[in-house]
Amino acid sequence: MTTQPTLQWDVFCRVIDNFGDIGVCWRLATQLAGQGQRVRLWVDDASALAWMAPQGCPGVELRDWHAPPPGAQEAPTDVMVEAFGCEIAPEFIASTAYQASVRGRKPVWINLEYLSAERYVERNHRLPSLLSSGPAQGWTRWFFYPGFTAATGGLLREPDLIQRQEAFDVAAWQNAHAHPSLPAPAAAAAAAAGAAVRWMSLFCYEPAALPQWLQLCEAASTPTHLLVAPVRPAHAVRQALGISSKNVLQGTTDKRGQLYISYRTPCPQAVFDEMLWACDLNAVRGEDSLVRGLWAGKALVWHIYPQDDDAHHAKLQAFLDWLQAPASLRQLHHTWNGLDDLPLQWPDDDTLREWTACVQAARARLLMQDNLVAQLLGFVMEKR
Numbered sequence: 001m002t003t004q005p006t007l008q009w010d011v012f013c014r015v016i017d018n019f020g021d022i023g024v025c026w027r028l029a030t031q032l033a034g035q036g037q038r039v040r041l042w043v044d045d046a047s048a049l050a051w052m053a054p055q056g057c058p059g060v061e062l063r064d065w066h067a068p069p070p071g072a073q074e075a076p077t078d079v080m081v082e083a084f085g086c087e088i089a090p091e092f093i094a095s096t097a098y099q100a101s102v103r104g105r106k107p108v109w110i111n112l113e114y115l116s117a118e119r120y121v122e123r124n125h126r127l128p129s130l131l132s133s134g135p136a137q138g139w140t141r142w143f144f145y146p147g148f149t150a151a152t153g154g155l156l157r158e159p160d161l162i163q164r165q166e167a168f169d170v171a172a173w174q175n176a177h178a179h180p181s182l183p184a185p186a187a188a189a190a191a192a193a194g195a196a197v198r199w200m201s202l203f204c205y206e207p208a209a210l211p212q213w214l215q216l217c218e219a220a221s222t223p224t225h226l227l228v229a230p231v232r233p234a235h236a237v238r239q240a241l242g243i244s245s246k247n248v249l250q251g252t253t254d255k256r257g258q259l260y261i262s263y264r265t266p267c268p269q270a271v272f273d274e275m276l277w278a279c280d281l282n283a284v285r286g287e288d289s290l291v292r293g294l295w296a297g298k299a300l301v302w303h304i305y306p307q308d309d310d311a312h313h314a315k316l317q318a319f320l321d322w323l324q325a326p327a328s329l330r331q332l333h334h335t336w337n338g339l340d341d342l343p344l345q346w347p348d349d350d351t352l353r354e355w356t357a358c359v360q361a362a363r364a365r366l367l368m369q370d371n372l373v374a375q376l377l378g379f380v381m382e383k384r
């Protein structure tokens with residue numbers, strides 16, 4: 001039960017590319033609603049929500065970015081969240097400034113930043129920025145940084161996430177998603193013993209080392225069932241296998257030696273999470289799937305969003321430092337992300353266990369901290 005007053009939140013999201021912008025904003029909006037808050041989510045391209053969140057969410061109302069600001073008969077905004085530096089439409093700000101003058105109360109204005117483990121995050125978290133012009137002149141915009149340490153805003157996590165995960169039946173999930181060419185008993189044995197088949201999810205851009213990784217899987221002594229996310233990962237796999245990627249059919253399969261591939265259809269976030277829980281190794285990317293991979297507590301390799309000026313190199317190193325990644329996992333990240341082109345090593349069972357333990361230790365550190373929504377609610381109450 002919430003102890004916070006119910007506020008009207010307006011969350012703003014511009015979809016730059018891929019699925020992360022709307023993925024993060026949707027999780028934020030639904031987790032706020034889960035705490036009894038009312039949310040209007042303003043987005044310029046909501047198309048991905050058709051498969052990411054077909055069920056919608058009570059308490060979250062979608063609004064088109066270009067729709068007019070809330071009218072006088074609607075709840076005025078108490079909190080504006082500008083995600084990833086998207087700029088709130090001037091019409092919305094002008095209308096909010098007018099309403100604030102009538103109400104005698106300004107909304108709290110949050111600039112929700114990108115996730116990084118770099119040191120500047122702790123320095124800049126909760127810093128104010130004064131607006132010097134426009135209808136909101138003199139208002140404060142607050143920088144709110146998600147992050148991995150106690151001095152940051154934390155990570156998005158539903159309060160019941162760990163309990164749901166503990167109740168999740170990995171064996172049943174694996175049986176339901178078995179590859180048609182892996183004999184059913186092998187799939188069942190794998191589910192029971194957790195070792196006969198290695199399950200790996202693949203959500204990435206185009207990692208330079210992917211062809212090499214697939215060859216390792218093909219020649220390994222243990223079969224790998226690779227669950228390939230749609231669009232870029234599926235095209236990258238087909239290209240690495242030398243098959244025309246025009247014909248990637250979601251829901252189809254491939255096989256190469258010990259490598260068993262299932263091409264997945266786009267699925268809701270909750271189903272995506274279950275896939276991460278069911279796998280032994282998760283290749284994740286961007287921002288949100290990285291966080292979900294950490295919560296899954298399984299070995300992971302992160303394909304970081306590449307930036308033109310190579311700023312992602314420092315970001316990757318900062319994350320690996322925070323993760324306390326063992327040398328072999330660090331090396332995999334370097335090669336996976338194209339920081340070097342050393343030959344990849346196939347992780348034996350002991351190595352995989354070491355990577356899993358590393359992620360689980362990191363998750364335990366994170367669970368000692370409040371989640372992002374709890375921190376954001378506390379911050380907003382303080383600034384109101």
Ligand SMILES: Cc1cn([C@H]2C[C@H](O)[C@@H](COP(=O)(O)OP(=O)(O)O[C@H]3O[C@@H](C)[C@H](O)[C@@H](O)[C@H]3O)O2)c(=O)[nH]c1=O
Pocket residue numbers: 016017018019020021022023024052203229230265266267268269270272285286287288289290305
């Ligand atoms: C493949 C798949 C993904 N998803 C969801 C999970 C996540 O919420 C979302 C993917 O988001 P991400 O993991 O963040 O990866 P991403 O690469 O898609 O997203 C982003 O990365 C950011 C760093 C950039 O700033 C963004 O511009 C964006 O590129 O898609 C599903 O719900 N179902 C699916 O089937």
